[in-house]
Amino acid sequence: MDKEDNNTHVLHPREAMASVIGVQVLPFFMSNSENKYWNRVQVRSLSNADSTVLSSDSNVVNGTSIGGERGRAGTLIDQGNGQLMSKIEEKKRVKDDFLETLKPLWDDGYGTETIRDFFDMAKDMIKPDGGLPRWFCPVACGRPLKNSPILLFLPGMDGTGLGLVLHHKALGKAFEVRCLHIPVHDRTPFEGLVTLVEETVRFEYASSPRKPIYLVGDSFGGCLALAVASRNPAIDLVLILSNPATSFGRSQLQPLFPILEAMPDGLHSAVPYLLSSIMGDLVKMATVNIESRLPPGQRIERLSRSLTGLLPYLSGFVDVIPKDSQLWKLKLLKSAAAYANSRLHAVKAEVLVLSSGKDNILPSKDEGQRLMNSLQDCVVRHFKDSGHNLLLLYSLFPAILLWENKLTAPFAVMVQEDGIGLLTVIKGTGKYRHSRRLDYTSDFLPPSTTELKYAIDQVTGLLSVAAGSIMFSTLEDGKIVKGLGGVPNEGPVLLVGYHMLMGLELIPLVEGFLREKNIMIRGLTDPTLFSRMFESSSSDFSIIDWVKVFGAVPVTATNLFKLLSTKSHVLLYPGGSREALHYKGEEYKLFWPDQQEFVRMAARFGATIVPFGAVGEDDIAEVVLDYKDLIKIPVVNDFIKDANHNAIRVRDEIKGEVANRDLFIPVMLPKIPGRFYYLFGKPIKTKGREDILRDKQVANQLYLQIKSEVERNLTFLIKKRQEDPYRSIVDRTLYKALYAPSHEVPTFEL
Structure with missing residues (x-):
C-alpha cells in the first residue's frame, strides 16, 4: 500500500x-x-x-x-x-x-460555480498520486431525492471528472452522482476503463435492478459509455453523450497530431493555446454567471474582468494535460473511437446526443446525424452556436428565433441556447425516470427558479410582455376578485376551460400559478407533442421541450387518473386542438365532445372543478388563412397530410366537429398587442357526490353546467375588457415608464 x-x-x-x-x-x-x-x-x-x-x-x-x-x-x-x-x-x-419531492421553484444552484472553479479544482486533481482511475462524489451534489437513479459521469480528454462542475447542485437533487477520475499519468488501456465502468454498472444493476443507470459521456467519455452499453444490452442504461468522440477519425485537427508528436519540449508551452478550443469558446465561458439583463456597459465590464481572470488559468492548461499524457490520450482516443464504432449495432440503450454547431475539434453536428441513424433508440439536441465542451457553458446570451423549423416553431417562440442546463435538457427530452418506463406523474421534477426565469426572460419573453396578463377568480360566495385567491390551494383540482388560438394562454397561466401560489399546473396535452414526429438531428431544444419541463402530460385517461390520485392541479381543455387551431370567425367558440368523461373521473377522487375562460387572442393576431383555405393549396395540402399521417388520435370514437383535429398552422396577421384576461369561476366540489358516479344523467348535467360557466366567463371578460384603460400595450408601456417596471398595471374595475 x-x-x-x-x-x-x-x-x-x-x-x-x-x-x-x-x-x-x-x-x-x-x-x-x-x-x-x-x-x-x-x-x-x-x-x-x-x-x-x-x-x-x-x-x-x-x-x-x-x-x-x-x-x-x-x-x-x-x-x-x-x-x-x-x-x-x-x-x-x-x-x-431523504426528500420525497421537490417544491416548485427550487434552487438548482446554477451560477454559483464558474470555469474558474473548474481550473481551481483541476490543479489539485492533476497532482501525481500513483493511483488508478477511481470514482468520487462531489459534495456540491448534496443528498438526492429518495430512490433517485445513479448517474455516472465519464470525462473527456482531461480525465479530471470535473466536467459537470456547473451542474453538480442541480443534478445532485435528481441523481446519485459519481464522477470518474482518470489520473493524468495513468496508462490504463481503453479496455481496462471499459471493465472498470462495466463492473460498476453491473454492481449498481445488481443492487437496484429496476432503476435505470445513467451514463453521461463527454467527448472521450461518450465512446466509453457506448462501449459499456454495447456489452450490457440487458441492463437499463440511459446514455447522455455530449459531442461524443466517435467521430475522432474525421476530426478537423487530424493533420496537427503528427506535429504535436514531433514538437520539441521547448515549444510545448504554446500547446495550451492551441488546445484551448478543447474547452470551447473561452469568451463564452467567461460569461457564465454574468446576468444577461445587465446594461451593455456593465456586461462588457464584467466580461472583461472575468476574461482577464481566466487567462492565467489557460497557461496552466499544460499541467492538466502534459505533453506525454496528450500523446497517450490521443492514442487512447483513437482506440476508443474504433472500439465504440465497431459495436454501435449492439447498443440497445436509450441515447440522447448533444451536438455543437461550432465544435472546432470534432464534426459533432454530422456525428449527431450518423448516430441517430445508426443507433436503435437515439434522439439529438443540437446547439448550433456552442463549442466542443457544452457542459462548461450555461445559458449565455441566447438568441430568440421566431417562426421557423417547419411545423413546430409556430406553436410559440423557439430558443437557441449558447449554453446548456443538463438537467433541464434531460427533463425536456423525457429522459428522466426511476424505472424502465417513464411515468409522467411520479417521474416529474418541478421547474427550478432558474428554469422559470430563463423560460420567461428568454424563451417566451416577447409573449409575456405583449400579453400583460391579468387574472381574476371567484370566491365561494360568488364574488369576483383580482388574483387567484378563489382557486383552492389543496388538490386535487381540475381546471377546465377554453383553449385559445395556438394555446397562447398557457404560458401566462402556468407562470401566474407559480408566482402567486407556488402551484405547479399539470397540463394535459396533445400526445403528438410527445412523439418522434418532430425529431431530427438538427432539433434545437425548442418550445416543445420547454412545455415538458413545465409539466405537460399526454392527454390520456390513465394520466388524468394518476394526476388526480396524487392531488395535483390539472389543466384540461375538452376542446383540445380543435379549439386551439380553430378557423376564421370561431374565436371563443367551444368545441367540446358530448361525453362527460372528465366529470366522472373528477368525482371519483373528489376533485374540485374550476371552470375558466381566457380572452385576448384576437388582440394578438388575426387568422387570415385557416385549414379550409390551406388545403386548397396543393403543396400545402400535401404537407398537412404528411404531417398528420402518423399523428396520434386521442379519442377516435368521438364524432362531430371536435373530431376534426388535423394539425395545421394557420396563417396569422400580427396586431398591436392588447391584453390577456383570465377569469376562474366558482369552484365546483365533487367530494361526496356519489350520484355523479352512479347516474350518467347527473354527470351530464354537471358537464353542461361547467361548459355554461366557461362560456359565461368568456362573455364577462369580452365585455369588461372594453373598460380597461390599459388594454393596449402602448398604454401599459407608458404606465410602466412613468411609475415602475415591476409595478402591476391596473385594469378595469370589478
Whole structure:
C-alpha cells in the first residue's frame, strides 16, 4: 500500500488480494471546510462481480479507508466520525432523511460555480498520486431525492471528472452522482476503463435492478459509455453523450497530431493555446454567471474582468494535460473511437446526443446525424452556436428565433441556447425516470427558479410582455376578485376551460400559478407533442421541450387518473386542438365532445372543478388563412397530410366537429398587442357526490353546467375588457415608464 501524502491514503487494486479499487478522496475535496464536497468512498472489485467492504473498525484518514477485510458488497460512506457501513445499511438508517419531492421553484444552484472553479479544482486533481482511475462524489451534489437513479459521469480528454462542475447542485437533487477520475499519468488501456465502468454498472444493476443507470459521456467519455452499453444490452442504461468522440477519425485537427508528436519540449508551452478550443469558446465561458439583463456597459465590464481572470488559468492548461499524457490520450482516443464504432449495432440503450454547431475539434453536428441513424433508440439536441465542451457553458446570451423549423416553431417562440442546463435538457427530452418506463406523474421534477426565469426572460419573453396578463377568480360566495385567491390551494383540482388560438394562454397561466401560489399546473396535452414526429438531428431544444419541463402530460385517461390520485392541479381543455387551431370567425367558440368523461373521473377522487375562460387572442393576431383555405393549396395540402399521417388520435370514437383535429398552422396577421384576461369561476366540489358516479344523467348535467360557466366567463371578460384603460400595450408601456417596471398595471374595475 502506498502512502500518497500526509492527508490521503489509497488502497490500490494491484496491492489487494481481491483486486480492489479504493476510491481516493482527493485533498481538494477534504482539506478545506469551505469546499463543498462530500467525502464518499466506494470500494469495487475488478476481478469479479463481488466487491470488498471494509469493516467498521477499519482505519479512516480524512474519509479514506486504508485497511479492511473482505465482506458483503456495498458502498462505503464516511459519516465524518470514522464509522463505515454498507450502502444497504446506510440507506435503511437515513431513509427518513431523504426528500420525497421537490417544491416548485427550487434552487438548482446554477451560477454559483464558474470555469474558474473548474481550473481551481483541476490543479489539485492533476497532482501525481500513483493511483488508478477511481470514482468520487462531489459534495456540491448534496443528498438526492429518495430512490433517485445513479448517474455516472465519464470525462473527456482531461480525465479530471470535473466536467459537470456547473451542474453538480442541480443534478445532485435528481441523481446519485459519481464522477470518474482518470489520473493524468495513468496508462490504463481503453479496455481496462471499459471493465472498470462495466463492473460498476453491473454492481449498481445488481443492487437496484429496476432503476435505470445513467451514463453521461463527454467527448472521450461518450465512446466509453457506448462501449459499456454495447456489452450490457440487458441492463437499463440511459446514455447522455455530449459531442461524443466517435467521430475522432474525421476530426478537423487530424493533420496537427503528427506535429504535436514531433514538437520539441521547448515549444510545448504554446500547446495550451492551441488546445484551448478543447474547452470551447473561452469568451463564452467567461460569461457564465454574468446576468444577461445587465446594461451593455456593465456586461462588457464584467466580461472583461472575468476574461482577464481566466487567462492565467489557460497557461496552466499544460499541467492538466502534459505533453506525454496528450500523446497517450490521443492514442487512447483513437482506440476508443474504433472500439465504440465497431459495436454501435449492439447498443440497445436509450441515447440522447448533444451536438455543437461550432465544435472546432470534432464534426459533432454530422456525428449527431450518423448516430441517430445508426443507433436503435437515439434522439439529438443540437446547439448550433456552442463549442466542443457544452457542459462548461450555461445559458449565455441566447438568441430568440421566431417562426421557423417547419411545423413546430409556430406553436410559440423557439430558443437557441449558447449554453446548456443538463438537467433541464434531460427533463425536456423525457429522459428522466426511476424505472424502465417513464411515468409522467411520479417521474416529474418541478421547474427550478432558474428554469422559470430563463423560460420567461428568454424563451417566451416577447409573449409575456405583449400579453400583460391579468387574472381574476371567484370566491365561494360568488364574488369576483383580482388574483387567484378563489382557486383552492389543496388538490386535487381540475381546471377546465377554453383553449385559445395556438394555446397562447398557457404560458401566462402556468407562470401566474407559480408566482402567486407556488402551484405547479399539470397540463394535459396533445400526445403528438410527445412523439418522434418532430425529431431530427438538427432539433434545437425548442418550445416543445420547454412545455415538458413545465409539466405537460399526454392527454390520456390513465394520466388524468394518476394526476388526480396524487392531488395535483390539472389543466384540461375538452376542446383540445380543435379549439386551439380553430378557423376564421370561431374565436371563443367551444368545441367540446358530448361525453362527460372528465366529470366522472373528477368525482371519483373528489376533485374540485374550476371552470375558466381566457380572452385576448384576437388582440394578438388575426387568422387570415385557416385549414379550409390551406388545403386548397396543393403543396400545402400535401404537407398537412404528411404531417398528420402518423399523428396520434386521442379519442377516435368521438364524432362531430371536435373530431376534426388535423394539425395545421394557420396563417396569422400580427396586431398591436392588447391584453390577456383570465377569469376562474366558482369552484365546483365533487367530494361526496356519489350520484355523479352512479347516474350518467347527473354527470351530464354537471358537464353542461361547467361548459355554461366557461362560456359565461368568456362573455364577462369580452365585455369588461372594453373598460380597461390599459388594454393596449402602448398604454401599459407608458404606465410602466412613468411609475415602475415591476409595478402591476391596473385594469378595469370589478
